[in-house]
Amino acid sequence: xxxxxxxxxxxxxxxxxxxxxxxxxxxxxxxxxxxxxxxxxxxxxxxxxxxxxxxxxxxxxxxxxxxxxxxxxxxxxxxxxxxxxxxxxxxxxxxxxxxxxxxxxxxxxxxxxxxxxxxxxxxxxxxxxxxxxxxxxxxxxxxxxxxxxxxxxxxxxxxxxxxxxxxxxxxxxxxxxxxxxxxxxxxxxxxxxxxxxxxxxxxxxxxxxxxxxxxxxxxxxxxxxxxxxxxxxxxxxxxxxxxxxxxxxxxxxxxxxxxxxxxxxxxxxxxxxx
Numbered sequence: 551x552x553x554x555x556x557x558x559x560x561x562x563x564x565x566x567x568x569x570x571x572x573x574x575x576x577x578x579x580x581x582x583x584x585x586x587x588x589x590x591x592x593x594x595x596x597x598x599x600x601x602x603x604x605x606x607x608x609x610x611x612x613x614x615x616x617x618x619x620x621x622x623x624x625x626x627x628x629x630x631x632x633x634x635x636x637x638x639x640x641x642x643x644x645x646x647x648x649x650x651x652x653x654x655x656x657x658x659x660x661x662x663x664x665x666x667x668x669x670x671x672x673x674x675x676x677x678x679x680x681x682x683x684x685x686x687x688x689x690x691x692x693x694x695x696x697x698x699x700x701x702x703x704x705x706x707x708x709x710x711x712x713x714x715x716x717x718x719x720x721x722x723x724x725x726x727x728x729x730x731x732x733x734x735x736x737x738x739x740x741x742x743x744x745x746x747x748x749x750x751x752x753x754x755x756x757x758x759x760x761x762x763x764x765x766x767x768x769x770x771x772x773x774x775x776x777x778x779x780x781x782x783x784x785x786x787x788x789x790x791x792x793x794x795x796x797x798x799x800x801x802x803x804x805x806x807x808x809x810x811x812x813x814x815x816x817x818x819x820x821x822x823x824x
Contacts, residue, residue: 629681636674636682637692643667643699650710657711664702664709665758668788671703672751676791707754707788712762713781728766729819735760736812743805751792753804757783770818776811783807 621627646667650660675685682688685704689696706713739756747753761780764770770777783804796804 632674632678633682633688636671636678636685636688637694639667639671639674640685640689640694640696640699640703643671643702644694644696647698647702647710661709661711661762664711668703668707668709669755672707672754672788672792676793679791704788706785708758708761708781708784712758712765728763732760732763732767732815733812735763736808736815740805740808740812743801743808748796748801749792750787750790750794750796753796754784754787757787764815770815774818775814779807779811 621630643664646655646660646663649655650657650664655663675682686700689700702710735756739753739760742752742756757780761777761784764774764777764780
């Protein structure tokens with residue numbers, strides 16, 4: 551039986567945390583570990599003893615206090631650092647989505663920042679696919695409450711401006727330069743597949759650029775084949791890891807969809823008066 555001991559702090563600080571055996575289930579919680587790392591706080595954090603909130607006299611029911619290490623080796627430390635990065639990306643995306651909805655930032659600023667976060671998320675989630683097989687479970691485990699970020703990063707995979715054709719349209723939206731941009735993006739995407747560039751982090755940016763350029767052309771209807779096909783492929787790729795590769799069948803189907811969409815695009819131009 552451990553005897554109760556009394557601790558009195560005569561220094562300007564008193565201990566905030568004294569760990570007993572009853573706290574071990576909390577220490578073993580993943581939420582405890584991640585929050586401890588994120589705040590960069592020592593388990594023996596100290597606070598002013600003058601504060602009326604805390605006692606300067608604490609009874610300890612353990613023979614000695616015990617220090618809890620966040621990690622045991624370099625591998626575990628790297629894992630928690632990656633967890634912190636993933637946590638930060640999801641939180642930042644949630645804030646960005648809310649800022650865009652509230653019209654705090656412009657569509658152009660939103661799209662640029664959102665594309666960066668999506669790219670970082672895909673790279674990191676690919677690295678963590680063994681330790682974090684489910685982003686939704688990670689989100690729930692750490693009680694993040696970021697539904698907009700989950701939708702943008704996991705389900706959509708593209709900025710809202712691209713998905714909903716909300717990027718600011720200029721007077722040159724139907725100009726020859728935008729048409730040329732679409733044609734160039736179509737050809738680049740098809741040529742890349744022919745060169746066997748089938749990794750997700752190679753294909754996704756090309757399709758995202760193509761989708762963005764198609765959305766600039768207001769002369770194209772919202773249900774235009776090229777737009778719907780690119781949205782479907784972007785959604786599918788966003789659920790894969792950055793280092794994953796398309797199968798031969800998937801690459802062949804994507805090339806077919808690109809070629810079919812390109813032909814539909816070229817056929818739509820004369821009827822639009824371009």
